[in-house]
Amino acid sequence: MSGALVVLSSVTKTYLLGQQVINALQHVDLSIDAGSALAVMGPSGSGKSTLLHVVGAMDHVNEGSIQVGEVEVTSLSRKEQVAYRRSLGFVFQRFHLLPALTALDNVVAPVLPRKTSFDKFERAHSLLAAVGLEDRLRSLPSELSGGEQQRVAIARALINHPGLLLADEPTGNLDSGTGQEILRLLLDMRAEHGLTILVATHDHQVAAECDRIVSLRDGKLEADDLWSAPRPS
Ligand SMILES: Nc1ncnc2c1ncn2[C@@H]1O[C@H](COP(=O)(O)OP(=O)(O)O)[C@@H](O)[C@H]1O
Ligand SMILES: [Mg+2]
Secondary structure, eight states: SEEEEEEEEEEEEEEEEEEEEEEEEEEEEOOOOOOOOEEEEETTTTSSSHHHHHTSSSSSEEEEEEEETTTGGGGGHHHHHHHHHHTTTOOOOOOOHHHTSHHHHHHOOOOOOOOOSHHHHHHHHHHHHTOOGGGGOOOGGGOOOOOHHHHHHHHHTTTTOSSEEEEEEEETTSSSHHHHHHHHHHHHHHHHOOEEEEEEESSSSHHSSEEEEEEEETTEEEEOOTTTTOOOO
């Protein structure tokens, strides 16, 4: 696969907070190559999460268009939005695992109610093995470290074969060493799973692992960071 998987054109998102207009995203133009990993940096409140939310159809834009593969995200019906969201992988800062379920059941949970073309538990097992947790299948989240919980969340995000993975501060609750391991793990899984990765982070070390870095400031995209060189292999 080559070319852009994600293309944002003049995306604008405003929130109304009482009388106050908040320009969360202002005419953002951005394209993300298929198979690449892009880091979005910027201070708190600069619009990183909003960017992921609109790409993930969890929020509407006021203006502009968002193309993801064949899908024009901004013109989906509600029903189509649900199907589209299911085609994505999400990873969050707070791991959002279900506390009463084992690692294996957490990974299966998103697809449990639905028919899949693959064996759900077999795939969950192999994804947990791929993130290094083959011997923790029956562990509860409370029995796992933060890094291990995020590994479970990554396996869960991949259960439905997403082409695009959206990660919002995925290392925000981890120490820097563990955070970098988690990022490397995501990047390592990219080729095998045909993933394109969009990660919001304010951690420079995490961003430096990605292929490209862009920065948001007050909802505006700044030029690509100059030091965003290709990763040495
Ligand atoms: N649901 C919302 N309602 C009102 N304002 C919001 C909402 N979500 C985000 N904002 C505002 O939009 C701006 C961008 O927020 P956000 O995308 O969360 O930034 P970041 O993820 O970079 O910290 C901030 O000023 C924030 O307060
Ligand atoms: Mg955020």
